[in-house]
Each structure stands twice: as C-alpha cells, then as structure tokens.
Amino acid sequence: MEMVSSEDTARALDLLGDIKNKVGDAVTHFQNLLKKVENGSISTAKGISFLEVKYHLLLDYLMNMTFVMCHKVNGRSIKGDPSIERLVEIRTVLEKMRPIDQKLKYQIDKLIKTAMTGAVGEDDPLRFKANPSNLTSKLEGDGESGESGGEGEGEGEGKAETSKVYKPPKLAAMHYEGDETQKERLERQTEKTRKRALSSSIMQDLRREYDDGPEEVWDDADLHRAKIDRAGKERTTYEEKYFMRMSVAKKEKNEAKRLRTMSGLDTLTKFGDIRALTGGQETQEEDDMQRRKKRKVSEMFIVILSNEGNC
Incomplete structure (x- = not known):
C-alpha cells in the first residue's frame, strides 16, 4: 500500500473543510426555499413541467450517488446494489433529455428575463410576427364606413377607393435551393x-x-x-x-x-x-x-x- 504524503493529506483536509462550509450554505438555502413553498409564497403550478421533471431526476441522482459514496466510505461492497441500476437509469434519461433542453433554452431564458424585468426586449424577433388583430380592425372599419353612408363622405372617399383596389402580390415561383449543398x-x-x-x-x-449504323442526314440550318x-x-x-x-x-x-x-x-x-x-x-x-x-x-x-x- 502506497504511503500518503503530507501534502495530499493537507489538501484533502482543506477540501473536506470547503465541502462542509458549502454544504451548510446549501442546507440553509434549501430550508428557506422549502418554507416558501410550504407557505405558498412560491407557486410552481404554472411553471414548466419539463424543468420540474429534470430537477426531480437530478435530486434523485444526487441522493443515490450520496448513498453509494456512503457505502464506499464505510468499506461496504456496492456489487449488486439497486442504487447502481437506478443511477444508470437516471443518467440515461438525463442524456435523452439534453436535446430537448437545448431546444427549449431560448424560450426558458426569455421567460426568466421577462419575469425578472417585467417587459419583453425590443430586439426580440418574436415581436415582429403577424398580428391578426390589425387585419380584423381594418375589416371592421371598412364595414362601419360602409354602413355610415353619408357621414364623412368627403374625407373617407379617398381611403375607400384605395382600399377597394386589389393589388396582387408581386411574387414569382422560383426553385427552392435552400436544402441543396455546395457539393450537390x-x-x-x-x-x-x-x-x-x-x-x-x-x-x-x-x-x-x-x-456502324446508317448515317442520319438532316437540315443543319439554324x-x-x-x-x-x-x-x-x-x-x-x-x-x-x-x-x-x-x-x-x-x-x-x-x-x-x-x-x-x-x-x-x-x-x-x-x-x-x-x-x-x-x-x-x-x-x-x-x-x-x-x-x-x-x-x-x-x-x-x-x-x-x-x-x-x-x-
């Protein structure tokens, strides 16, 4: 058995002390969160269920990992322990959830930013989508102007004429080459x-x-x-x-x-x-x-x- 040097012993003691301090801070933070959830101060009913499942799996993973570490520290064998199979199962599920997590990253960050600031950013690309309410208001305005008849006839005459003229979209059918690579x-x-x-x-x-076949003769005039x-x-x-x-x-x-x-x-x-x-x-x-x-x-x-x- 190799002898442990004094340097490694001092470093291990420092790490253990650091772990003890951080565990104390984490326990205090979790106790405060638990009290807020029990009192109803923090409502998770309208949260994202995907994140809730992910955090439950992470918590279960840490609990099983701690149980395995306790067995190893006490010198017990972990062969055939059910916690090992549970760790493998949770790790597989977390790996399968990673692509979904990447796709939801933008929406989650946007919701967190909106919840913290209370407003949507000006550079958000989703702000520039089509607004059906604008089209509805225009149609209602045209109907009201048609029913009103003589009221405001002189002012609304130009607007009515321009709205009745149909202008077809200037679009031409083109071959889509977006999926074509440079090699293709x-x-x-x-x-x-x-x-x-x-x-x-x-x-x-x-x-x-x-x-060897017969020669074909044709008029070559352009x-x-x-x-x-x-x-x-x-x-x-x-x-x-x-x-x-x-x-x-x-x-x-x-x-x-x-x-x-x-x-x-x-x-x-x-x-x-x-x-x-x-x-x-x-x-x-x-x-x-x-x-x-x-x-x-x-x-x-x-x-x-x-x-x-x-x-």
Whole structure:
C-alpha cells in the first residue's frame, strides 16, 4: 500500500473543510426555499413541467450517488446494489433529455428575463410576427364606413377607393435551393455541362464517323438563318407576283451579308465545349459570357428581320 504524503493529506483536509462550509450554505438555502413553498409564497403550478421533471431526476441522482459514496466510505461492497441500476437509469434519461433542453433554452431564458424585468426586449424577433388583430380592425372599419353612408363622405372617399383596389402580390415561383449543398450544386452543374458537351458538333461528328449504323442526314440550318431565308422567299414571291422589284437599302445588304459570314465562320470553328468530358470545368464567368453573346446575336438578327419586314 502506497504511503500518503503530507501534502495530499493537507489538501484533502482543506477540501473536506470547503465541502462542509458549502454544504451548510446549501442546507440553509434549501430550508428557506422549502418554507416558501410550504407557505405558498412560491407557486410552481404554472411553471414548466419539463424543468420540474429534470430537477426531480437530478435530486434523485444526487441522493443515490450520496448513498453509494456512503457505502464506499464505510468499506461496504456496492456489487449488486439497486442504487447502481437506478443511477444508470437516471443518467440515461438525463442524456435523452439534453436535446430537448437545448431546444427549449431560448424560450426558458426569455421567460426568466421577462419575469425578472417585467417587459419583453425590443430586439426580440418574436415581436415582429403577424398580428391578426390589425387585419380584423381594418375589416371592421371598412364595414362601419360602409354602413355610415353619408357621414364623412368627403374625407373617407379617398381611403375607400384605395382600399377597394386589389393589388396582387408581386411574387414569382422560383426553385427552392435552400436544402441543396455546395457539393450537390456542383454535381448538378457538372452534369449539365457534360450533357451539353455530348450534344456538341464535334461529338456528333465523331459519333457519325465511328458508328456502324446508317448515317442520319438532316437540315443543319439554324433558326436565324431560317428566318432570313423565309424573308427572302417572301420577297421573291412578292416580286414575281406583282412584277416589280423591291428596293433594298445598301446598309441592310451589308448587314445581312456580314451576319451570314459570321454565322458560317461560327459553324466552322464551333466544336462545343468538351472540357466536362476531359475533367475540366466551366466557370460561371464563361457561362455568363456565352449567354450574353447569344443574346446579343439574337437581338441583332431580330433587328435585321424587322427592318426587312418594314420594307
């Protein structure tokens, strides 16, 4: 058996003295609280039942723990003691109550603060919730104004007109992405880029070259070129029907020629972005730049077609 040093003995005596003093203070405090509860000064009927259960469990836990400590101090065996099973049971219940305690922490602190100060804080977010009484008062006011008829007709005319006008809420349906994580958003963007790369012209050419099936032939004219060709056919039909030549401004000719040349060069050098198939990723800036470029070309074609239609 190891010898106990004088230092440990002195420290143990100090701790025992401290425990004795604190136990005396606690007993005095508990006796005062017990007297107030018995006299009815402190009413716990309207309290939170969750806290009451929690405090009863803590008190029962301390009582069983004290009983076990008394057995150990007196040198008795605690093997098979029912207080051990009771301690395990109470400890399990307290651990299960911890998440509920965390959720009720804000409400409990708010109730304690309200009970101590007697008023709700100005920064309390629950103060800014909807108040149905305001809506009820407005409806009652409208009904009273309608029944009163001629009283205050000149003053209430403007208010009545504004209240009768229905203004629909300016809300648009949008896809909710609040539960979507950064990883899921990146995977969705990568899948979208991969599908766009698979439908590019270079992948279609490779598929036609190495595919054993029959080759599919279709008209590869885009929408803008189809509109230009349709406008040209309508002009030719009009000229042949009425035997007259329609005048075309030099500026319109040059603009149409330039757009046809740009469209042809674009189809020659446009192979599609296939970085998604090789491990690369398209940045958001490049995607926005492509969208702005397509929008600008579309607006230019629309202006040309509108000018040709006016002629």
